[in-house]
Amino acid sequence: MSEESKSAPTGVRQQRKEQTRHELLAAARRVIERRGLAATTTREIAAEAGVAAGTFFVHFADMNLLVETLLDERIGQALQLGMDTVPASADLVGQLVHVAGCLYEGYDDEPDLARQYLAATLFRSGPHGPAQQRIQQFQDWVTERITEGVGAEAIPDIDPTLAFTAYFGLYFAFLVAGLRGELERPQQLALLAASLHRLFRMEDGA
Structure with missing residues (x-):
């Protein structure tokens, strides 16, 4: 210095x-x-x-942290947009699919960065990086929605943390399939919705 x-x-x-x-x-x-x-x-x-x-x-400790930081601003904006624009009439599945769709759009803006960012999200052990903080923000929002759904008896009684883990697994699988060019956006969202209806034992369109 x-x-x-x-x-x-x-x-x-x-x-x-x-x-x-x-x-x-x-x-x-x-x-x-x-x-x-x-x-x-x-x-x-x-x-x-x-x-x-x-x-x-x-x-930046390394290139992985740089890549996380580069993409995090865009993903953060996409997550906030999704949470802020959930249709008032949407049921739980509709809310979760809506936010997932906004996040998919955010990742699609920079797919090359997204692939490395996702690897960092999965394997970085430190709890304070952008990826971990963003996942925590995402989890907090989803578990709150699930808790509300259970409280309103809109879905069966289910542990919100376990339900988030299941939801995130589905969301992530369809995200990766999209980034690999295996699924178009309508297919991603339709498959996610169908899977969530089964997870929460809701009738399609309920």
Whole structure:
């Protein structure tokens, strides 16, 4: 750290740190667009951002965390949009399918990043990365909807956490199938809806 940085007020240092992080993310998007994700290195990203190679690791532990961060903003926006625009008349299955559809759209915007982001979501062990925090936000919303459904006797009594695990497994399987080009969006949503009706023992269209 330079003497100037050391002597700068804490607020100024934090602002500079956030600016550098922003520049690294913007540089990463440019390099990935030119070279593709697989060929992109941390050194290239740092050079594109105009910072020392080691500065990358001040902000991101590795490329997986960078990719999580790149995609998380888009996925976060998609999740929030889904939760905010659930049709008032939708039953539990309709609500869950609606949010899943918004998330599928978010992943489709950057499918190459999405594939690596999903791998990070599944296998990263740390509890504080963007992927884990986003899953927790997703789980909290879904379990609240399931709890409401049980309370209103709209669905049979079911443990909300176990139900979320089952729902997430279905959602994820159809997401991966979509990213692999095996299912079109209408098929993804139709299969998810049919599976959830069976999970919650609801009649289709109930």
